[in-house]
Amino acid sequence: MAEDVFKALADPTRRRILDELVERDGQTLFEICARLVTRHGLGLSRQAVSQHLAVLESADLVRSRRQGRYKYHDLNSEPLEHIVTRWLRPRAPESNP
Amino acid sequence: MAEDVFKALADPTRRRILDELVERDGQTLFEICARLVTRHGLGLSRQAVSQHLAVLESADLVRSRRQGRYKYHDLNSEPLEHIVTRWLRPRAPESNP
DNA sequence: TTGATAGGCAAGTGACCACTTGCCTATGGT
DNA sequence: ACCATAGGCAAGTGGTCACTTGCCTATCAA
DSSP states (O other): OHHHHHHHHTSHHHHHHHHHHHHSSSBOHHHHHHHHHHHHOOOOOHHHHHHHHHHHHHTTSEEEEEETTEEEEEEOOGGGTTSSGGGOOOOOOOOOO | OHHHHHHHHTSHHHHHHHHHHHHSSSBOHHHHHHHHHHHHOOOOOHHHHHHHHHHHHHTTSEEEEEETTEEEEEEOOGGGTTSSGGGOOOOOOOOOO
8 A cells, every 4th residue: 555655755764774775684673673773773672673664564565484483574666666756747858958 | 854745645635736737837826726626626824725835835745926915836757757657567578369 | 490682561740732811902893 | 805725834743763781502722
């Protein structure tokens, strides 16, 4: 649902998580936590990140696969493709004066 | 700022307002109120809509021009153009099996 | 089996946000 | 001048949301 996608994108931390996943798929919860700290200076609890991932999953922006005691997270950019096109209109090409 | 754009898009009512403006530019506050009621069944106070418009304006998704006692609102879709591309990756074209 | 690692569940808290209400300003018509 | 219309300002309220804390389960290694 597009509704959930907009909600998911509303939070800055969740957008950072997407930034991390678009760069490297298949990260675990702990990896994401670590990278949020080292690369963005975000010191969040593990639960916080876990809850963010749940929101992203319910918007189908993140898919997860369990493997042993690890859970790998992958970005799914498909819901983003046309989420914004409903407000786009043809822009006049710039004519240099 | 992209930050403000995501915040602006987070609210369903604001997205409806954009829906109205993409269909017809130059609407006044009262017009938008009326159309939200008649076309979407949203019964909001005038102030609520006014505040939503302020948020949309601060995200530069809506531009307004004053003329006499009227204030006309126009959609500006430009901030939406590339807001989402940072998470898009090349998708493999579907090969029919 | 014991301990360490990866993750989940659930309740509590504080802050932000959407919305309302009441009052005020400004422009235009008659 | 009067009144109606279009809009703005500011304080108050309820609900949602991000985040924490504490405890529990599951997998792997020694």
